[in-house]
Amino acid sequence: MTPAINLLKQLNIPYTLYPYPCDAHDDFGKHAATQLGLPLTQVFKTLIAYHDKQAVVAIVPSSGLCNLKQLAKATGLKKVEMMKPADAEKLTGYKVGGISPLAQKKGLPTVLDDSAMQFTEILVSGGKRGLSVGVSPHAMERLLKWVVAPIGEPHP
Template sequence: MAGSATPATAALTHAGVAYSTHPYDAPGKEAYGTEAAEALGLDPHRVLKTLVAEVDGTPVLAMVPVAGTLDLKALAAARGGKRAVMADAARAQRLTGYVVGGIAPLGTRQALPVVIDLSVAEHATVYCSAGRRGLQVELAPDDLLAATHGELAEIASP
């Protein structure tokens, strides 16, 4: 798709991962993932938000369905740490090179560990930010896991 290349889609292409992009009008409020699910007519359990957190001071990307929230205690446990906190927006943007609402798990400025909620296994494909507001990428959960070198863990709360 012309004009849809981002560092995230370039990383997927380079890795040989099959994916499709889905543009939508992004009103740009604050619930970016929910907006994406609504605009594309998708089940919010299949659309993942990519959040930047820190476990014992080490940055990590956490991916959970937009229908739920990140369980920080579960994230800390999944990473073998004691405490997890959300990174502020400025730090998230500096670490990833993406703006809030368009943070993708691939093509980040700094390579970060990725933890993906176990619920992705329930779906044939999932959606996540392609690296900018108004653009989602659809791919198989196994491909997302492989491309991000991520780990699966139960880190979402309803």
């Protein structure tokens, strides 16, 4: 079990495990959706951005990108930029391709793209490559205090 799954168990938050074979080296969200036969809009990727010393978590559909201006606005920061993968791994305790928005080493403000609210279940990383976890976006907003905002944008 990963720290992400342990947190869901500890908080008694319903979830479904979605293991899949992972041989991807990039675009892990798209790979997960393809392996699981689910729409890219329902499988979300976890991104880490920052401004000065403040890091924030962005959760956006695998089908698109994160709008950094909207993410900054949602978190009350002047502006944000994407964190380097090695720094994100160090900060979260997870490897790229398996960075979960759940149970990171340090509690960070977390923003979920508002498109998630159309689903009863979304998939996020379960804390390692080849493992997604299905959770209710409404439960994440209510129980984990995720901010919901329009931070996603379509891939060009």
